Amino acid sequence: xxKYIVRIMLGLLITSILAxxxxxxxxxxxxxxxxxxxxxxxDSMYLDMEMDFARLQINPGHSNMQIKPGNSDKVTxxxxxxxxxxxxxxxxVSVFPYGDNLFEESWVTITPVSADIAPDAKQEFVIxxxxxxxxxxxxxxxxxxxxxxxMPTPYPTPYPDYLNSxxxxxxxxxxxxxxxxxxxxxxxxxxxxxxxxxxxxENVADKDISIDPKIDDNNRMYDYGPFGMMSSAFEDDxxxxxxxxxxKAGETVIVNVHLEVPDDSKGNYNGAIDLNIDDPSxxxxxxxxxxxxxxxxxxxxxxxxxxxxxxDGPATIEISSNPxxxxxxxxxxxxxxxxxxxxxxxxxxxxxxxxxxxxxxxTTYSGSVSLGMSNFPPWEVDSTGIYQDLSxxxxxxxxxxxxxGDWTLGILPGNADMFSYTITFGPGE
Amino acid sequence: xxxxxxxxxxxxxxxLVAAISGCNMGAEDAPFENSVVWIxxxxxxxxxxxxxxxxxxxxxxxxxxxxxxxxxxQKNDKLRLxxxxxxxxxxxxxxYDFTYNYDNNDLIRVSYLLEAIPESVRSEAIGIAMLNExxxxxxxxxxxxxxxxxxxxxLPETAEKFYEPKTLLSVTWKDSSLSALVDVDTxxxxxxxxxx
Numbered sequence: 263x264x265k266y267i268v269r270i271m272l273g274l275l276i277t278s279i280l281a282x283x284x285x286x287x288x289x290x291x292x293x294x295x296x297x298x299x300x301x302x303x304x305d306s307m308y309l310d311m312e313m314d315f316a317r318l319q320i321n322p323g324h325s326n327m328q329i330k331p332g333n334s335d336k337v338t339x340x341x342x343x344x345x346x347x348x349x350x351x352x353x354x355v356s357v358f359p360y361g362d363n364l365f366e367e368s369w370v371t372i373t374p375v376s377a378d379i380a381p382d383a384k385q386e387f388v389i390x391x392x393x394x395x396x397x398x399x400x401x402x403x404x405x406x407x408x409x410x411x412x413m414p415t416p417y418p419t420p421y422p423d424y425l426n427s428x429x430x431x432x433x434x435x436x437x438x439x440x441x442x443x444x445x446x447x448x449x450x451x452x453x454x455x456x457x458x459x460x461x462x463x464e465n466v467a468d469k470d471i472s473i474d475p476k477i478d479d480n481n482r483m484y485d486y487g488p489f490g491m492m493s494s495a496f497e498d499d500x501x502x503x504x505x506x507x508x509x510k511a512g513e514t515v516i517v518n519v520h521l522e523v524p525d526d527s528k529g530n531y532n533g534a535i536d537l538n539i540d541d542p543s544x545x546x547x548x549x550x551x552x553x554x555x556x557x558x559x560x561x562x563x564x565x566x567x568x569x570x571x572x573x574d575g576p577a578t579i580e581i582s583s584n585p586x587x588x589x590x591x592x593x594x595x596x597x598x599x600x601x602x603x604x605x606x607x608x609x610x611x612x613x614x615x616x617x618x619x620x621x622x623x624x625t626t627y628s629g630s631v632s633l634g635m636s637n638f639p640p641w642e643v644d645s646t647g648i649y650q651d652l653s654x655x656x657x658x659x660x661x662x663x664x665x666x667g668d669w670t671l672g673i674l675p676g677n678a679d680m681f682s683y684t685i686t687f688g689p690g691e
Numbered sequence: 692x693x694x695x696x697x698x699x700x701x702x703x704x705x706x707l708v709a710a711i712s713g714c715n716m717g718a719e720d721a722p723f724e725n726s727v728v729w730i731x732x733x734x735x736x737x738x739x740x741x742x743x744x745x746x747x748x749x750x751x752x753x754x755x756x757x758x759x760x761x762x763x764x765q766k767n768d769k770l771r772l773x774x775x776x777x778x779x780x781x782x783x784x785x786x787y788d789f790t791y792n793y794d795n796n797d798l799i800r801v802s803y804l805l806e807a808i809p810e811s812v813r814s815e816a817i818g819i820a821m822l823n824e825x826x827x828x829x830x831x832x833x834x835x836x837x838x839x840x841x842x843x844x845x846l847p848e849t850a851e852k853f854y855e856p857k858t859l860l861s862v863t864w865k866d867s868s869l870s871a872l873v874d875v876d877t878x879x880x881x882x883x884x885x886x887x
Contacts, residue, residue: 644802
């Protein structure tokens with residue numbers, strides 16, 4: 263009896279050993295194309311061009327849906343056969359094996375299940391997505407392939423790259439229960455000064471929701487400059503946050519943000535306050551209040567320029583702010599437009615005998631406005647005909663009696679980060 | 692008894708139908724009545740025109756327009772409408788120009804300039820643009836001056852001509868003729884324009 267068992271076991275073992283290559287051959291894994299020794303990278307590209315695969319045109323190539331849990335949506339995709347023979351398109355979901363959220367194949371129904379498409383013929387497929395009630399909020403991405411043809415690679419890849427496929431994404435969302443009425447804080451701040459800001463949060467749900475606002479750990483994600491990451495104007499500890507721990511149902515609370523700008527700070531601070539709202543419908547990014555501060559050091563000493571005039575007569579001095587500061591000017595204004603600050607200049611003129619009286623002759627606001635006809639990127643062509651400010655400038659013109667001799671002009675700017683001046687001798691207009 | 696029950700049922704159904712239709716009408720009318728402000732004297736058929744405009748002005752995804760103001764002008768028998776839409780806590784408005792043809796009740800969008808974009812998205816778009824090598828090269832030469840770039844929403848019908856039919860953002864340094872067309876969803880710069 264034992265002999266029989268041993269023979270059976272041996273037989274099974276030999277059979278299984280012989281069966282392994284055959285079984286492996288039946289697994290539909292795309293066979294990687296191997297590069298011969300001595301073949302260059304550019305040579306390998308010709309292999310791709312010679313391979314045989316179905317040529318389908320898929321429109322749209324990308325599709326994005328926003329769906330609430332428990333709801334559904336659908337999109338119609340048109341597939342055109344660009345080949346010279348009939349192709350069977352049998353769409354299927356190819357889930358990307360990465361990302362924060364993995365797409366579930368079971369959410370998608372595609373009709374028809376398959377279709378034979380004649381050369382140059384079109385076939386519509388309806389992709390319907392049903393999001394289950396218990397799905398996690400988030401962004402899901404996948405690929406929907408219409409044939410099994412894959413992009414050949416000279417090395418094994420973790421997942422196949424289907425040639426006849428479309429990118430498909432679903433944003434699973436629910437309306438937030440806490441409305442953040444102050445989604446960002448920005449403005450120009452002075453070093454050595456302190457500022458107070460308020461973030462208003464309204465609870466529109468019928469139950470209390472807890473919050474725990476803190477400076478976000480991954481701050482300054484987008485503090486880029488032309489040379490890469492830039493250092494921050496000040497550290498997070500310059501900001502103090504005080505807030506209640508709960509927002510009661512139907513009520514509005516205020517999160518207080520206090521900023522003490524250090525005396526030696528310069529440049530920009532980009533950061534965020536993570537409100538840590540206990541509401542799964544609010545995603546990490548949406549539960550943040552972005553902060554952008556441009557630190558400004560107000561000079562206390564005037565800029566000085568010495569000059570010499572050889573003749574007696576009036577001098578005309580013109581001072582203008584930076585003409586390209588339209589957006590920078592908005593920064594002066596801060597988020598609250600009631601706190602509008604105009605540029606200004608304190609101007610003095612003196613010689614050895616002392617200061618002379620200067621008369622403000624003229625104040626000018628100048629600017630240039632485009633109607634979008636020229637020197638705009640082609641994708642902004644649809645703004646043609648709408649007024650767009652290109653530059654704006656504030657100009658002050660002074661007149662002063664100037665005897666021949668050496669003079670010193672002093673200019674102390676306010677609310678201006680760049681200015682230019684001209685000094686003209688001779689009779690005015 | 693049976694007749695009175697049947698009559699009650701008919702009345703109940705009639706009331707329900709009236710209530711439901713009333714709710715639907717209210718839902719459609721509410722945004723229009725609450726948000727549109729006409730500057731000056733409203734034109735003829737202003738209610739109908741206002742409703743058509745509401746259907747064509749769409750704020751940035753996830754935001755709402757707080758108010759929509761419409762001013763009008765007349766040129767060559769055509770009514771021109773200038774629409775300014777303001778979203779909460781955005782620095783700039785969305786601007787649209789339309790023409791309205793009274794003969795066929797047709798409202799045509801002529802131009803748009805959409806800058807009502809949440810600050811976080813705006814910062815993200817600028818960050819993505821500045822990671823692009825071509826943009827970085829130009830800015831590092833100092834040609835970008837000191838200006839902060841403008842960020843404008845490009846609608847899918849325009850974006851389709853340059854990339855795909857989806858909302859994109861245009862990040863433009865006006866004083867250096869430099870612009871990046873940014874897909875915030877994928878974090879990519881899909882086109883760069885440098886004045887040529």
